[in-house]
Amino acid sequence: MKTKLLSLLTLSMVLLLVLAGCGAKEENNGAASPSASAASSSPASSDDKTYSIAISQIAPHPSLDATREGFLAALKDAGIEEGKNLKVDYNNAQGEQSNNQTIAQKIASDKHDLVLGITTLSSQALANQVKDMPVLFAAVTDPLDAQIVTNMEKPGGNVTGASDTNPEQITKVMDFIASDFPNVKTVGVVINEGEPNAVIMTKKAEEALAAHNIKLIKAAVTNTSEVKQAAESLVGRADAIYITLDNTVVSSVDAIIQVANKNKIPFFSADRDTVEKGAFATYGFKYYDHGYQVGQMAVEILKNGKNPGDMTVTVPDKLDLILNLKAAEAQGITVTDAMKEKVKDKENNIIQ
Structure with a gap:
């Protein structure tokens, strides 16, 4: 009788331990694991990032405005939209070279994820002033002659973009x-x-x-x-x-x-x-399409970590x-x- 009682007690204790183990396993499966909790409290992914871009444009006129609009449209199509997760510092020199230089200096002293120059003069000023941020250019006639880049296939450094002249x-x-x-x-x-x-x-x-x-x-x-x-x-x-x-x-x-x-x-x-x-x-x-092409280059830099110096300068092909x-x-x-x-x-x- 005493032996039976001890056996029953032993069996009960084993069952309790097994049930306790199962309960702990079920409880862990129903709640977030330590790694999941860490992931939920970690910084937001790159898709949730807020971007900052500065634009320098030499003057207002339809082709240049269309270039800028196409650039921003490409970003929007890639999920980078002004007013949501994109801040745009837009600067227009109103055709004055002195304003153009001041704008480039201001942009260089700020912190942005990427900088865009529209036209040769704006892009020259940015390339000379901005050394620690990716720089793209658009509506530039001859990037080599303007000394914005030294090689069209592999520009090197932090500058690339698209020429608007074939x-x-x-x-x-x-x-x-x-x-x-x-x-x-x-x-x-x-x-x-x-x-x-x-x-x-x-x-x-x-x-x-x-x-x-x-x-x-x-x-x-x-x-x-x-x-x-x-x-x-x-x-x-x-x-x-x-x-x-x-x-x-x-x-x-x-x-x-x-x-x-x-x-x-x-x-x-x-x-x-x-x-x-x-x-x-x-x-x-269409200059809108030209700007859109440069915007796609910006997406490659911002989202995929492309190095501007490795990106070929493009020209219109249609x-x-x-x-x-x-x-x-x-x-x-x-x-x-x-x-x-x-x-x-x-x-x-x-x-x-």
């Missing part, structure tokens, strides 16, 4: 003038020679025109208030007018459009936005002839079927 673009516009405007013997260019991008593009245009025995005439300006007078000075001297991605000139392009329309002078530009505004033609692309039929009428241009046939995307690039 060398073929300028040549294509000049070839179009030569082939479809046989009466054009001189092309006038309104230019601010203080802008390196304008000088580079004008030289390229001059070389392309020379191949067709067409002369290029310059009408120089130093600020936007001089643009109309410069355009008027070309009347009687130039058979057509062309402008580059010259920020000073593009900012006052309405004055050139007025002169071209009044005097029935064909007006060609280096960007789509100016054609949409009233120039007749260009070979180009050039198409863009025609404005209303501008043609205003400037006394007869748009031929041959001209229209040169447009690949007729639905989007023949502007009614």
